[in-house]
Amino acid sequence: MPDMLVHDLLIIGGGINGVGIARDAAGRGLKVLLVEQDDLASHTSSASTKLIHGGLRYLEYYEFRLVRESLMERERLMAIAPHIIHPLEFVLPHRGGGRPAWMVRLGLFLYDHLGGREKLPGSAGVRLKGSLRGAGLQGDVAKGFTYSDCRVDDARLTVLNAMDAAERGTDIRTRTRLTAARRDGDVWIASLEDRVTGAQSEARARHIVNVAGPWVGKLIGAIEGARAEQPPRLVKGSHIVVPRMFAGEHAFILQNPDKRIVFAIPYERDFTLVGTTDIAVDGDPESATITEDEIAYLCESVNRWFERPITPADVVWHYWGVRPLYDDGSDSASAVTRDYVMKLGTEEGPQILSIFGGKLTTYRKLAEHALEKIAPFVTMTRGPWTDSTALPGGDMPGADFAAFLASVRQRWPFLPQATAERMARSYGTRMERVIGDAVSFADLGEDYGGGLTEREIAYLVWHEFARTADDILWRRSKLGLHVPPDTADRLTARLARETANV
Template sequence: MSAGIIDLFIIGGGVNGAGIARDAAGRGMSVVLCEKDDLAQGTSSRSGKLVHGGLRYLEYYEFRLVREALIEREVLLESAPHIIWPMRFVLPHSSSDRPAWLVRLGLFLYDHLGGRKRLPGTRTLDLRTAPEGAPIKTEYRKAFEYSDCWVDDARLVLLNALDAKQRGAEIHTRTACTSVRRNGDLWDIEMTDTGTGRKTELQARCVVNTAGPWVNDVIGRVAGLNSRRNVRLVKGSHIIVPKFWEGRQAYLVQNPDKRVIFINPYENDLALIGTTDIPYEGRPEDVKADANEIDYLIKSVNRYFKQQLTENDIVHSFSGVRPLYDDNAENPSAVTRDYIFEVDAVNGKAPLLSVFGGKITTFRKLSEHALEKIRPFFPAMAPGWTSKGILPGGDMPKADFDQFLGDLRAKYRWLPADLAKHYARLYGTRAHELIGSAASLDDLGPSFGKLLYEREARFLIETEWAQTPQDILERRTKHGLHMTPAEREVFASWCLSQSQAA
């Protein structure tokens, strides 16, 4: 633990907290981040896995947000080409939904608002002849195809935290912030290890509240203050099914209620389908997809595709709570995805900066804006730097993932192609660190199933704060989707033995 007084104490290890920790540490500030669970265990690992401008936000006149998101899409693509990559989205047109001229106008703005550089623009498809039309019902004859990007959301959080640590920040997972209280110009802070109950005290000049769904709880219960603002909790659920079309393209379909549903290729042979927008009033920890949401998503797909899905096709489902800034919109889909800051300070000292709202695509810009908000309290703060910063593992020549993968396979010829791609996708250039001196598959240790070998699991425990089977199988990787119940049970026993040995 840092000795003396630190500059920034951050509550919450989601994408915003990790992004602010990284940015601040890179400016030379002393930073401590605490997260009561695992990194990205809440909202930030339960998204639709997209870095996108938010095409549908144009309908709600969120032009500033869409422009910022489109610009950030290009920045993030350069910073992490191993976990972020381009994807083409096919939007079948139905005359019973939005008129074609409105869709074309929206896509024209989408192509030009954000200074698109690397991604191809929109085109019109004849679904009767284009291969992308093969899985679509014959009554849909026209579609529009446009670009956005895929992201491994949980690893995006992890890489920001890892970069923050490499720049001097302290990251404490499974550590709850149990109290922050002003003491003159400083904050007295108490953290509690959720496993051992051990308490740690420290002092900070500024507290940053990026607790997401718990942001108001931190302001009230933890800090003992009041806020003029609130978050509005909206539940978004997804289902995962076996992939039922050929090609790498994703689909975006419209519903009569004007919501849109993404149907994206996932983990090579699966499809990720979502999301819903449901007001939520329960505990964020208890959120899960309900039967009505699952039925809604299946019907949305079946309206457009020849292959009809049933509940029996579902491999997995998950749900997350989006902590949106409450702008009093009646329709949950119309609630702004923009972010708002609140700064509470006394006599220009000991600020508490709370973050309301936000989305994964704009986390880097949000982090930059957050530090500008507290610049008056830190006049010697260095300027922003992350617009050109590369996340760990992303330092590939020309941000060319395919070239890097080819070089990796050439260097480790004994690695099977699917395992080489897995290491390249998740770890980028850090794959060399993971593989180390291994010269054969045997050197990677026992296999727990599919592509998970002991060496990777140890690497995640030693370098990425992983502690539990869920940390490894669900957030650091997606191995759990491809393992049998028996394989997962064996792996859980291995994890338990590692924790006991430690």
Template sequence: MANDQHYDLLVVGGGINGAGIARDAAGRGLRVLLCEKDDLAGHTSSASTKLIHGGLRYLEYYEFGLVRKALKEREVLLRAAPHIIWPLRFVMPHVPHLRPAWMIRMGLFLYDHLSRRELLPGSCGVNLDKHALGVPLQDSMHKGFVYSDAWVDDARLVVLNAIDAQERGAKIMTRTKLQSAHREAGLWQATLVKDGQIEIKVSARAIVNAAGPWASELLHQHLHQTARNDVRLVKGSHIVVKKMFDHDHAYIFQNPDKRIIFAIPYEHEFTLIGTTDLEYKGDPGKVKISSDEVSYLCDSANRYFKQSIKPADVLWTYSGVRPLLEQEDASNPSAVTRDYHLELDATHDQAPILSVFGGKITTFRCLAEEAVNLFEQPLKITKTAWTANASLPGGDIPNADFSGFFQRFQSHYPWLPKALAERYAHSYGTRALRMLSDCRALSDLGEQLSPGLYEAEVRYLVESEWARTTDDILWRRSKLGLHATPSSVQVLQEKLTHLLAAAGQVPSAVSMSNAATAAGATSLAAVSATSAVK
């Protein structure tokens, strides 16, 4: 059992909200500990549609405040992390019987003007009969609209927040579960369990419950607290297929059920299609796509694309559970608000606890800022909010000009193949120079352990980004799992075991679920019939 350790703030949950709160709090001088029972972004925060967006469809639910806040944050994040967040134009083919053109024009006008926009172009109409954007689409699609949002590497966004938090003094503990906590003498006394066996006792002046889908369970079963609010679990699933179009725009498709589906360029060679919206009642850690969801996404794409896809064409799938704020008046999962609610219990001079309900990846920074603001009085915080004008690690690129940075990066490392240089620049930004500090030639990167993955990068991820398993590296720190083979995954595992042993760390159990599908199509026969869409 480790010795007692004292912190100002114990943050439970290593998703985007927990990492963002830890970063903000550490930057205001608090002594912060973040614990995550699995890997950073191991669940919901790596299973998004990977967009920083205002939420165009939320306008139909009159969520103007949420959209305005998200649009404002879109500009902030584009400046803070231009290496992992960049502009993306969306094409919406017009289907008259689903939504009239005047309604779409009005919605796009609001979308363009609800918040100040400096970095992205506004919306416009497009003649699909005469434009390259119409080539992949059915001949019945004649007219469309184009607007702007942004792409994000979601899992890396979480890791960058954790890195920044650590560099500002926070302690980040992955594979560490909060077993229990209770109030005693004005403090929280907590028991953590690391790697399933090492018990650690800590005390904290306050706790943040940012456990996402497990927020209610954490409150009731581990903290023995009650809350005025609850989470509503909504499953979202995505499929990845071979590239369906050659340009760099994405598509947003309207479905007969009034839902929308995105088709997004993904990792150069693929198209990402999603997402679904379904009530979920199971274990959030065991969420999987159903065969009905796969068919739904294929059918949605087939209504618009000339090239038809079927379940056998799916190369990879992923699913996540969105922990939305429970609303009694929202029977449709798509209508449940994506806004967040922060519930602070700081009554009777007891050690406070803040629970996070709901939220979306786009608004994580302002959520974190508001969360830490709520502790100003209980924790006597004197430093003001700071993250609105601060870059994330690797994002300190002058004028957020990634193309200019990449040109300089290429000239500094002319021996890097262009595709590899581009991935390093996008993944690590200016931090790539740290990873490559001892490299003067391609051979200095060491052995290529899996397609596109060299030993130098793996070593960096283990030493600097809490990577412990092949899934951490292939599916969260990178998206190279789509190119991996079973044999290369085994080679990577052997290298990881060696590196972790040398660092005195116990290798974590390796999940082969994602890696096993990387070499070919996902086996939908393995999808449980009990999880099918009702």
């Protein structure tokens, strides 16, 4: 018998923007169904440079509104997710041939003042030669600049929003694809496919929000009666991970002769993350992959600045994502706006809202703007609320992560230090739900490597929508970089038992 429940919103896409809208809408009293064809954050939202930042380079393209909003959001997100968002100092080394020093100083001055900075230190000129900040750089790099932004686990930010949305009543169905939608009076009838079992079902919703990322244009074509829109400009960004390149916990922002910038960021304790590229994508975004030329480009970008060169053979992991940018007519992929654009898609009756562009840092504000667009067509019980409400695990006193981590070590002294820090950064105050009544590490069950235990696996399945080894090793965590080679197979066997009753 078909499900006769009528949702206020059917959200297509389980990336950061989709789950952000779902969280906000559920908190305003709307009945929400979210479907995602794969895992949460399985595409673009887990393929970022792992930063919450204003976008210093966007100033060159006069994106002042976007930079200001991003900087303001940086402050808010630090407060609501202090376990997964942490300050990070950036060093911008300077030598002749790049942007002149006066231009860099002007850009940093604007960056310091556009967004009402409160929590992070301002920019400064620094001497690099002979200092820790300059360790590892080539000998002719004597000076530079510093400024601050934040690092984040992008996939976990996505999952935490989904968890909060679910706890507020959202029906979240991963590995579920919308195949078609048609209007029936004042509602949409959506045809859904379970990609695991192949089962077909229908769902009813008053309005559809299309945040399918690189597939946003394709989804418009699957919805009967939706107004055609210009396809998004698809731009691929690729990253590489190599063994740790330099000492210190600061990151580098490096200028290239092509006027692009590349980041080199301390990553997962033992590694350095290098990215990103900007490559136009034609055709199906699912067929996009990192190329040998991109890997070579990223290696060459850091080799212009560091004494010890890296080669493609040093790459221990790589990833890529396709950004669905709004086509503003820019000549190059790097110049296309990263701002978001929203389009209502029907003249009358049930609405479809399609969203192009956006960046990780502005997801919360994008959700507010999306609900402003939908507001004339639905009844909400409250106004905006997400700017001051902690994400799951972020409700620590004073948003003080250092104090929280100290309490973790005191409360669960049996946890290995690396595991305690990883879990604190992943789960925040919800660590207690993961560890439960355990009084020894053995109480947590079998260790699958990197401190990943049976009890943590069960938590990820039952509370964080994890279903596969990749979900756990590469999205709920980055333990894939740390565990033994047989962990994925062992984990797959374990998940077959754990998910049988979900």
